[in-house]
Amino acid sequence: MRADTTARVVALHLAVVAVLAALFFVLPDYHRGVMARVLVLAVFAMGYNLTFGYAGLLSLGHAMFFAAGLYGAGLTAYHLGWSVLPAFGFGIACGGALALVVALLALRTTGVAFMIVTMMFSQVFYLTTLYYTTYTRGEEGLVLGPELRTIGLGGWTLELWEPATRYFIAVALFSVVFLATMALARAPFGRGLVAIRENEERMRMLGYDVHRAKLSAMVLSGLSCAVAGAAYALLFGYVGSSFASIQYSILPLLWVLLGGAATTLGPLLGTVFMFYAVDLTSGYTSAWLLVVGVALILLVLFFPKGVMGTVRRKWLPWLP
Amino acid sequence: MAAVSPLLVTRGLTRRFGGLTAVDHVDFTLPPGEIRAVIGPNGAGKTTFVSLVCGRIPPSEGRILFDGDDITALPAHRRVRRGIAYTFQITSIFQNLSVFDNVALSVQRTLIDRGGGVPARALEAGVLEALSRVHLADRLDLPAGKLAYGHQRLLEVAMGLALQPRLLILDEPTQGLSDAEIESFVALVREIAQRATVLLIEHNMPVVMALADRITVMSNGAVLAEGTPDAIRADAAVQQAYLGSPGDG
Amino acid sequence: MAFGPHLLLATLEGLVTSAVLALMALGLSLVFGVMRVVNVAHGEFFMLGAVLAWFFSTLVTGHPAFGFLLALVLSPLVVAGVALVAERLVLRRLNYDPEATIVATIGLLYIIQQLALTVYGPEARPVQAPFSIRIALPWFGYSGYKLFVVAASMALMAATWFVLTRTRIGLVMRATQYDRETAQNFAIPVDRVYAGVFALGAGLAAVAAVLVVPISQAHYLMGLDPLLLSFIVVIIGGLGSLRGTVLAAVLIGVSDGVISVFFSPTLAKMIATFAVAMVLVFRPQGLFGTAAR
Numbered sequence: 001m002r003a004d005t006t007a008r009v010v011a012l013h014l015a016v017v018a019v020l021a022a023l024f025f026v027l028p029d030y031h032r033g034v035m036a037r038v039l040v041l042a043v044f045a046m047g048y049n050l051t052f053g054y055a056g057l058l059s060l061g062h063a064m065f066f067a068a069g070l071y072g073a074g075l076t077a078y079h080l081g082w083s084v085l086p087a088f089g090f091g092i093a094c095g096g097a098l099a100l101v102v103a104l105l106a107l108r109t110t111g112v113a114f115m116i117v118t119m120m121f122s123q124v125f126y127l128t129t130l131y132y133t134t135y136t137r138g139e140e141g142l143v144l145g146p147e148l149r150t151i152g153l154g155g156w157t158l159e160l161w162e163p164a165t166r167y168f169i170a171v172a173l174f175s176v177v178f179l180a181t182m183a184l185a186r187a188p189f190g191r192g193l194v195a196i197r198e199n200e201e202r203m204r205m206l207g208y209d210v211h212r213a214k215l216s217a218m219v220l221s222g223l224s225c226a227v228a229g230a231a232y233a234l235l236f237g238y239v240g241s242s243f244a245s246i247q248y249s250i251l252p253l254l255w256v257l258l259g260g261a262a263t264t265l266g267p268l269l270g271t272v273f274m275f276y277a278v279d280l281t282s283g284y285t286s287a288w289l290l291v292v293g294v295a296l297i298l299l300v301l302f303f304p305k306g307v308m309g310t311v312r313r314k315w316l317p318w319l320p
Numbered sequence: 321m322a323a324v325s326p327l328l329v330t331r332g333l334t335r336r337f338g339g340l341t342a343v344d345h346v347d348f349t350l351p352p353g354e355i356r357a358v359i360g361p362n363g364a365g366k367t368t369f370v371s372l373v374c375g376r377i378p379p380s381e382g383r384i385l386f387d388g389d390d391i392t393a394l395p396a397h398r399r400v401r402r403g404i405a406y407t408f409q410i411t412s413i414f415q416n417l418s419v420f421d422n423v424a425l426s427v428q429r430t431l432i433d434r435g436g437g438v439p440a441r442a443l444e445a446g447v448l449e450a451l452s453r454v455h456l457a458d459r460l461d462l463p464a465g466k467l468a469y470g471h472q473r474l475l476e477v478a479m480g481l482a483l484q485p486r487l488l489i490l491d492e493p494t495q496g497l498s499d500a501e502i503e504s505f506v507a508l509v510r511e512i513a514q515r516a517t518v519l520l521i522e523h524n525m526p527v528v529m530a531l532a533d534r535i536t537v538m539s540n541g542a543v544l545a546e547g548t549p550d551a552i553r554a555d556a557a558v559q560q561a562y563l564g565s566p567g568d569g
Numbered sequence: 570m571a572f573g574p575h576l577l578l579a580t581l582e583g584l585v586t587s588a589v590l591a592l593m594a595l596g597l598s599l600v601f602g603v604m605r606v607v608n609v610a611h612g613e614f615f616m617l618g619a620v621l622a623w624f625f626s627t628l629v630t631g632h633p634a635f636g637f638l639l640a641l642v643l644s645p646l647v648v649a650g651v652a653l654v655a656e657r658l659v660l661r662r663l664n665y666d667p668e669a670t671i672v673a674t675i676g677l678l679y680i681i682q683q684l685a686l687t688v689y690g691p692e693a694r695p696v697q698a699p700f701s702i703r704i705a706l707p708w709f710g711y712s713g714y715k716l717f718v719v720a721a722s723m724a725l726m727a728a729t730w731f732v733l734t735r736t737r738i739g740l741v742m743r744a745t746q747y748d749r750e751t752a753q754n755f756a757i758p759v760d761r762v763y764a765g766v767f768a769l770g771a772g773l774a775a776v777a778a779v780l781v782v783p784i785s786q787a788h789y790l791m792g793l794d795p796l797l798l799s800f801i802v803v804i805i806g807g808l809g810s811l812r813g814t815v816l817a818a819v820l821i822g823v824s825d826g827v828i829s830v831f832f833s834p835t836l837a838k839m840i841a842t843f844a845v846a847m848v849l850v851f852r853p854q855g856l857f858g859t860a861a862r
Contacts, residue, residue: 058668105850112607112667113849116800120846123797127839188428188438195414195425202412205374207400207429207483250675257672287687293679300672301662 005318006186012319013182013264017175024167032163038275039170040231041251043177045259045267047224048252050181053261054190055217056197060115060249061102061122065222067129067244068094069229074239075135077148084151084160088230095226096219098125103218107211119246126244141240149234166235173231174268177224182264184220185320193217194262225252247289254292257299260308264320269307325388327352327487327517328373333382335368342368344541345382352486355509355518357528360538361561366521367409369538370489373519374406375399387486401433403486407476407493409521415465419456422464422475423447426482450482454508470497474505481512488512489519494527506530529553537561574708576827583826584819585715588722589781591818593795594802595729596773598814601803603746603766606665609674611774612796613681614652618644618775619696619787620689626696634699637783645775651681652771656764665763678792685789698783718780725776730811742766797838798825801845807854 020039024032048062073091076082082090106117130138149160158165184190196203196210204210233239242248251274252267259270274295282288299306305313312319328350335343343365350356358366371377373384375396384392391399400406414422427446431438451457454474459467464475473493480488490509494502502524509518509531522528528535528549535552537544539561545552552558597611621644626636655677663669702713733739745752745762753759777795785791798821806817821841828837 058671060671105846108850109853112671113853115668115671116607116804117846117849120800120842120849124839124843124846127835127842131833131835131839188432191421191428192425195417195421198414198416199412201376202408202414203425204397205376205400205406205408205412206426206479207397207433208425209397253672253675285687286691287683289679290683290687293676293683296676296679297659297673300669300676301659304669 008318009182009186009320013179016265016268017171017178020171020174021168024164024171029163032167034275034279036163036167036170036235037232038272039174039268040228040235041255041275042268042271043174043231044225044228045252045255045271046177046181046264047221047226047228049256049261049263049267050184050217050221050224052253052256053263053266054185054193054197055214055221056193057214057218058115058253059106059118059218060246060253061118061120062221062225062252063244063246063248064102064122064125065095065099065225066229066232066248067125068098068222069226069231070233070239070243071129071136071229072226073230074142074144074233077144077234078142078239079135081148084149084234087148088234091230091233092223092226095229096223099219099222099226100215102222103215107214107218119249122244122249123246126241126246129241129244136239136241139241141238141242144233144237144239146237149237160235161237169235170231173227177227178264178268182320185262185264189213189216190320197262250292250296254296254299256306257304258295258306260306260310260312263306263308263312266306266308324351326350327387328519329385330373331383331385333369333372333384334380335365335372335377336380341541343372343379346538346541346543348536348543350487350517350519352517353513354533355513355520355531357520357522357532357535358538359522359525359528359535360544363540364538365541366538367491368541370406370491370519370521374404374489376406400483400485401429404489405480405483405485405487406489407473407480407491409491409495411469411472411476413464413472413476413479415463417464418461419451419464419467419475420447420460423450423478423482426450426479430482430484446482450478453481453511454478455504470501473497474501477508485516487517487519489521491521492523493520494522494524502527571708575830577706578709578711579827579830580823581711581715582830583823584719585784585822586826587819587822588719589777590795590798590802590822591815592722592725592777592780593774594799594806594814594818595726595811596770596777597799598803598806598811599742599766599773600770603742604665604763606660606667606670607674608767608770609671609796610655610677610681611674611770611799612792612794613678613685614648614771614792615774615778615795616685616787616789616792617651617681618648618778619782619791620685620789621647621775622779622782623689623694623696623787632699633697636697637699637779640696641776641779644779645772648775649768649772653764653768656767660767661760661763682789682792689787689789691789693786693788695786696782712784714783718784721780722777725773726811726815729773733811794838797842798822801841804845804849 023035027035044066047065051057051059051062069091072094073087076090077087102118102121106114106121109117129136136142146159146161151158160166160169192203192208192213196213200210255270255274256267257270258274259268260266277291278288281291308319326349330346330348333343333346334341346369358369360366372379375394379392383390386402386404391402424443424447427443427450428438431442448457454477456471456474456478464472467475473496477493494505497505506527512518520531532549534547535549536546537552537558544561545555545558593615597608600606600608622640625640625643629636629639659673660670663673698714700714703710704713704716733743741757741762745757745759749759802814802817802821805821806813825837825841828840
């Protein structure tokens with residue numbers, strides 16, 4: 001039964017990656033930059049999707065994992081002069097470690113308390129970036145110079161600010177996390193998460209270690225979000241407190257809700273759509289968050305499954 | 321008769337909720353291969369007792385031994401892996417997953433525990449085997465929530481069976497079933513008992529009398545009487561507490 | 570100024586914060602206690618109260634007390650009305666599902682906040698206090714109005730306590746909080762109670778804002794900090810405990826005031842936020858609340 005759909009699923013996902021890569025040659029310059037940004041933020045959204053969509057835990061604090069990657073990479077590059085790859089790795093490790101600690105504490109709570117706890121831990125992280133303003137320059141932030149964003153491989157030099165390099169690295173990172181999510185969703189672990197979300201007590205009485213599953217989901221989630229954060233720092237050269245603010249905990253929620261929680265394609269769709277919607281709106285008014293507010297209410301009232309969730313339910317049940 | 325070490329033993333098992341003692345120093349022994357029924361009036365502590373055994377709630381006092389090992393401190397999911405399966409009093413399945421996926425989660429569990437991953441063929445075989453025992457193998461792709469209530473209960477039994485347990489605990493399994501369904505259920509339990517030990521909470525007395533090798537009667541959190549169906553039927557204290565006066569059926 | 574008087578000043582400032590915070594937290598606590606939902610837009614009701622207070626005060630010339638009184642009466646009413654609309658249109662349709670409600674109130678937060686930005690603008694505007702008497706203490710002069718705020722808050726808290734514990738309406742509210750289903754069985758119109766409580770919660774936030782706006786100013790972003798502080802107060806004080814809310818508000822307000830004066834406001838917030846997260850993890854019923862039923 002399951003064997004029938006593997007070919008379809010893999011083909012679909014590879015096709016998406018191919019389209020994204022090919023898009024570079026079609027898009028004008030401005031949009032190449034936008035899409036590179038969107039793809040990195042989509043990785044953030046996919047990371048959030050692991051916790052919110054698959055594990056069913058509404059976290060309001062995921063900005064801290066993104067920011068852990070951002071600052072982990074950014075601070076080591078800026079203050080310690082680390083080169084790109086070690087800084088990137090360190091950023092990811094920071095996110096993973098933070099996710100482990102937060103999960104061990106936050107998973108002692110459920111429901112509303114979990115939401116508040118995650119939100120508060122994230123707020124503490126945000127305030128910390130503001131407090132240590134000598135190192136982080138707070139809201140103003142740090143700009144990473146070009147020498148910090150260069151990778152030397154043998155005789156080759158990769159300049160991360162160069163549009164083509166940046167775009168294809170973004171596509172590569174996206175693809176890795178995208179395909180990994182696909183594999184995870186179809187593996188016993190992913191299916192177990194969905195079942196835990198459905199009926200936790202029953203899963204426990206089927207012999208599953210529910211706590212360990214949720215913990216793993218959150219750590220993987222934190223790692224993915226940190227990948228996005230670290231990549232963002234190095235690809236776009238800016239590290240600022242605003243990325244740790246509560247707004248960046250709410251945006252991935254919005255992206256995932258819109259695109260479809262617990263689907264692999266949903267996060268990408270949601271991020272692309274909302275990013276352009278906000279981009280358009282902020283051309284007209286500084287009150288673009290209004291769009292975010294209205295979108296959230298409409299989604300939760302009328303369209304809780306999001307785009308891909310509805311597609312999956314109505315037409316394509318094999319979508320992971 | 322050779323002495324067989326008991327599968328399940330509880331010693332002084334107690335559970336209090338605030339001022340209420342729901343299970344009161346229960347000593348219980350269950351030999352392997354037996355079908356044991358636990359009966360008693362509402363509020364006697366039957367469900368609390370089995371919840372303590374399978375680990376859903378922690379005891380206030382006492383010990384639980386399974387196959388000689390002290391499992392009192394073991395969390396519920398580890399007890400399941402040791403071989404205790406439990407079906408809920410109020411059917412607890414995955415309503416939005418298909419019938420196949422429901423049982424697959426159990427089969428997956430046993431395959432993982434055995435090591436070597438979850439090959440699709442083994443998964444399918446395991447699911448079909450469990451479902452055919454409850455006669456639900458023809459509805460693999462139906463969302464479980466769409467099944468009739470009686471079939472949902474059978475699905476839950478299949479999920480328990482697919483764990484290949486050594487002790488299957490059934491909490492009021494015939495509640496809500498039609499007479500015909502109850503008949504085939506009794507046959508199913510007899511067949512299950514050939515390979516596993518069954519602990520059964522039931523209110524349906526004909527089912528109890530038909531199935532049970534021995535009966536434990538609980539009242540007010542304690543064991544009132546224990547014995548063969550005939551002995552229990554004749555026991556005056558049980559009759560008074562539960563079955564009514566000797567004149568009733 | 571010597572340390573002692575400086576500490577006294579910081580404490581007084583903290584008490585004023587506590588007074589405002591207590592009212593706001595009470596509103597949040599009532600909504601969470603009775604309806605079991607978290608209203609993330611609660612801070613925006615506060616902000617709306619302040620912005621409206623500025624608006625109403627500009628309508629009246631002459632002695633600032635007139636404008637202030639007008640604001641004190643009308644602002645909470647308007648904000649309660651807004652809350653009622655939101656409750657009917659959105660929250661009820663979601664059946665008060667906890668997660669969906671949080672997402673919806675986040676949306677509401679942004680809508681109210683950004684509408685304020687659009688209509689009221691990004692500037693901070695002052696409102697004149699109704700009177701400007703200074704109380705002369707041995708070490709410094711202190712604003713009489715600020716002391717009035719503390720007194721007003723205490724009066725309102727007492728009135729709320731009275732309503733909750735001594736009137737039929739209060740009984741109905743507490744019954745619904747205690748056991749919704751049983752309340753329904755006793756023909757209590759739970760839907761209407763919910764609407765009323767939600768409006769009341771918003772109204773309390775608005776009153777707190779009207780009281781505080783002569784001290785600080787009305788600004789479209791002013792709702793976020795009080796929201797967080799209210800959360801902290803409600804969680805530490807424990808749900809369903811009026812006494813806990815008051816005590817926690819005093820504790821949080823005064824310590825926030827003292828730490829802010831002697832150290833940095835950011836550090837104060839960091840400590841408070843971290844502390845409340847830990848309380849929620851390890852002692853979810855707070856200091857005085859009863860464990861959830």
